[in-house]
Amino acid sequence: MAVADGGLRAALVALSVASVLFLHECIHLAIGRLAGIPAAFTGLTSVGIPRADASLYAGWRLALMNGTAPLVTVLAGFVVLHLLARWQNGPERLRFFLSWWAIFGIPYLGLQLMIIVLPVDFSGNGVDSAAVAGYLNAQPWVLAVLSFAGFLWYVRAGRLVLHMIEIADRDAPKIGTDARIAAWRHVAAWGLLVIAFAGAMRFALEAFASRLPGGSLDLPAMLFGWSGACVLWTRWRSFAARGVWSGWLIPGAIGLLALVPLGFIGGGNDFAQLWLLELPPVFAATMLASDQRGIVAFTRPRRGRA
Numbered sequence: 169m170a171v172a173d174g175g176l177r178a179a180l181v182a183l184s185v186a187s188v189l190f191l192h193e194c195i196h197l198a199i200g201r202l203a204g205i206p207a208a209f210t211g212l213t214s215v216g217i218p219r220a221d222a223s224l225y226a227g228w229r230l231a232l233m234n235g236t237a238p239l240v241t242v243l244a245g246f247v248v249l250h251l252l253a254r255w256q257n258g259p260e261r262l263r264f265f266l267s268w269w270a271i272f273g274i275p276y277l278g279l280q281l282m283i284i285v286l287p288v289d290f291s292g293n294g295v296d297s298a299a300v301a302g303y304l305n306a307q308p309w310v311l312a313v314l315s316f317a318g319f320l321w322y323v324r325a326g327r328l329v330l331h332m333i334e335i336a337d338r339d340a341p342k343i344g345t346d347a348r349i350a351a352w353r354h355v356a357a358w359g360l361l362v363i364a365f366a367g368a369m370r371f372a373l374e375a376f377a378s379r380l381p382g383g384s385l386d387l388p389a390m391l392f393g394w395s396g397a398c399v400l401w402t403r404w405r406s407f408a409a410r411g412v413w414s415g416w417l418i419p420g421a422i423g424l425l426a427l428v429p430l431g432f433i434g435g436g437n438d439f440a441q442l443w444l445l446e447l448p449p450v451f452a453a454t455m456l457a458s459d460q461r462g463i464v465a466f467t468r469p470r471r472g473r474a
């Protein structure tokens with residue numbers, strides 16, 4: 169599948185991400201029912217029970233219903249990564265479709281850990297990890313550490329996303345560049361990185377104060393700060409950056425934005441924000457692909473690309 173097939177690529181991204189989300193919800197539904205909870209779809213991307221009913225069911229049943237789906241989602245991402253590396257001759261479109269399960273699932277571990285400090289909820293609002301932590305009665309400092317570790321994983325996941333792209337896209341150019349990045353871009357990128365990490369730290373620490381981080385600007389600071397730093401640190405003239413940009417980032421953005429209208433069905437759902445959560449790791453992968461040495465070398469995949 170040539171990069172020129174941008175429309176087809178975007179459609180495959182939308183289908184892939186929607187399918188992994190649907191499977192995730194079906195796992196909530198199936199495990200909930202198996203555990204004796206009358207779970208149901210409460211929206212297009214949510215499965216759970218009415219908030220008032222949570223006290224009717226044993227904690228372990230609720231934890232199982234909420235915890236299994238994210239575990240399987242993350243696991244599926246790693247399974248796809250390893251299978252596609254060994255299945256180089258499979259149909260290209262299917263490989264591209266499946267690769268977005270990994271691009272979704274691998275950073276998803278970080279996202280779920282980040283939001284572990286949010287209030288416990290069993291209505292299927294996506295805060296799966298918090299529901300499990302609530303059952304385990306985890307200490308606030310444990311939640312804070314896990315939340316910050318989640319952000320570190322999310323940042324680091326860009327390296328695995330690039331690895332996935334290199335496996336799925338044999339034609340992607342692999343030549344970075346050591347062209348210099350202007351001083352102002354370094355300064356601005358460091359500034360955004362500090363804002364992102366400060367947001368992650370504050371988001372985590374608010375668990376101690378038992379205040380609800382929801383509604384604050386911490387999450388946007390983390391996501392936009394990290395993405396912005398990646399954009400500034402990308403050597404855009406390198407072949408590799410252009411390859412990831414045209415073959416993955418643009419189709420990914422179009423596919424994810426095409427899902428946004430679905431996000432307003434039935435009082436709002438995850439489709440409205442997916443682009444916000446899924447694109448930063450792809451920006452990170454673009455940055456890492458473009459670089460031969462320099463500031464991001466420490467996170468660069470070990471595979472040679474000269």
Ligand SMILES: [Zn+2]
Pocket residue numbers: 192196237238294296
């Ligand atoms: Zn879930």
